[in-house]
Amino acid sequence: MQQFSPTAHDTLARKSKDENVVSGGRLVAKALRNEGVDTIFTLCGGHIIDIYDGCIDENIRVVDVRHEQTAAHAADGYARQTGRLGCVVTTAGPGCTNAVTGVATAFRSESPILHIGGQSSLTQHKMGSLQDLPHVEMMSPITKFASGVYSTERVADMVAMAARECFAGAYGPSYLEIPRDILDAEIPLANARIPAAGSYRASPHSIGDPEAVEKLADILVASERPAVLFGQQVWASRSHRECIEFVHALDIPAYTNGAARGMMRQNDAHGFDRTRSDAFKGADVILIVGTPFDFRMGYGKRITAPCLIQIDLDYRTVGKNRDIALGLYGHPGAILSAVTAAASGRIDRGKQQMRQQWMQSLRQIERTKKEKLMPLFLSDQFPIHPYRLAWEIDEFLNEDTIYIGDGGDVVTISAQAVRPRNPGQWMDPGALGALGVGTGFAMAAKLAHPDKEVMCLYGDGSFGMTAFDMETAQRFGAPYLAVVGNNSAMNQIRYGQIAKYGKNRGDIGNKLGDVPFSGFAEMIGGYGKEVRQPGELQPALQRAREEIARTGKCAVVNVWLDPDEYAPGTRRQTMYK
Secondary structure (H helix, E strand, C coil): CCCCCCCHHHHHHCCCCCCCEEEHHHHHHHHHHHCCCCEEEECCCCCCHHHHHHHHHCCCEEEECCCHHHHHHHHHHHHHHHCCCEEEEECCCHHHHHHHHHHHHHHHHCCCEEEEEEECCHHHCCCCCCCCCCHHHHHHHHCCEEEECCCHHHHHHHHHHHHHHHCCCCCCCEEEEEEHHHHHCEEEHHHCCCCCCCCCCCCCCCCCCHHHHHHHHHHHHHCCCEEEEECHHHHHCCCHHHHHHHHHHHCCCEEECHHHCCCCCCCCCCECCCCHHHHHHHCCEEEEECCCCCHHHHHHCCCCCCCEEEEECCCCCCCCCCCCCEEEECCHHHHHHHHHHHHCCCCCHHHHHHHHHHHHHHHHHHHHHHHHHHHHHCCCCCCECHHHHHHHHHHHCCCCEEEEEECCHHHHHHCCCCCCCCCCCEECCHHHCCCCCHHHHHHHHHHHCCCCEEEEEEEHHHHHHHHHHHHHHHHCCCCCEEEEEECCECHHHHHHHHHHHCHHHHCCCCECCCCCCHHHHHHCCCEEEEECCHHHHHHHHHHHHHHHHHHCCCEEEEEEECCCCCCHHHHHCHHHC
């Protein structure tokens, strides 16, 4: 075999490795490493290759995908799973625009990711260079911070600044545009401003106003029927332990949504999930922690309790869309720890008995509601009922399974049955409602937790958007199980059209082909299975688990669902109200 021997030109062309000289790309990598970033998600482009060179030196893993949307979703998923900064790096022009949906998803889900984008050289500014677009102006509305970087000396400093903004108040994405000549330039290391790791941020564990903490403690001590809802911010800020201690100490029934699902163990007497509307109607005090009054909460209009209290990382969210009795902004865990301490030992025996009776009544309603759903969960109908699929998935989950939902109606229905066993093991698109998040989320979850099982439930529409990056996951040693709920339609929208325009016009623009997606797994060397009968579901899932463990390849179980079954919210069209 012929050995590669660099020519003199090749040697001159390579970047200097003099430790006293540093390029812009290496400064990016140094700053990312100081932020705890060990992985970037990217699709290559000529504007950004010096960042890859820096990542090699800083031992940062470079995961290259087939579409930038997947890269952005993967950065988001990695941030959600690790609690650290996620990072997506794209080239200029279409590289940036392809990532917009992923960044917007992180923005609405309050996920801390840094999007670094390329740009043509400053010497070509406004000349019509390749892939030139006004990236900063485009990204500003969907980020907490967006800026260009105009000197190599400031590259690391600007990365640190953008990362700091990602964790200021409610978390979210930042964007940095770095022109090619800024990245490629080499400067003396002594001239670069490189903030030291962990030395330039204030502590985020603020309790806000101490008087408000005392007031909240007083309100809860006097309450007879309190209830609390924990949302996305609880998991993002890793406040779940303090929240669990809070509900145990004060005997408060707890509900969760979004990424907070799974924080309460299934046998926890304080954890509830089917009776939120009942609790909200009967409670005398309701505490909302880390979730906004957006469409998922009926903009707060459905809450009728005489005393509503809100805790949030962002003061702008407190009291938005709905008047409240008391608002606190700060770190959820720090605030609730302070409230627990302030209320400790102050709840008298009579109040404790009332709360126990309150929780017992809610538990009975939970049992009744579950019993009503059991015929759907165990349905033997053909085509398969989506509730049966949801039930079988929940039966399949292990203690360490990370569950991801990527779709419309099929994922909405799954929330009726799927109960992750531990914190951080539920992932969904969040408030933006974007389809196509699943592949990036699944890959990121498996890379972040190689010893955990990862399952993604897709609708057939969402699977078709990003599935080719299953090969990327497999290439980087991150195999996962994809379950496709296949009804050959964008069914959530289809129902609304049928209801509004009638059957003859209801299938326009939402019907998809009958695709046997199991063949996709086989194409990339994995396990694929078509499931048409309900009794085949559990054996197919178990076999997929075994094949992933045996081969290290992805698996696809394609489940044919009844296209005329819909989630209750879809039938009521509540997502638009």
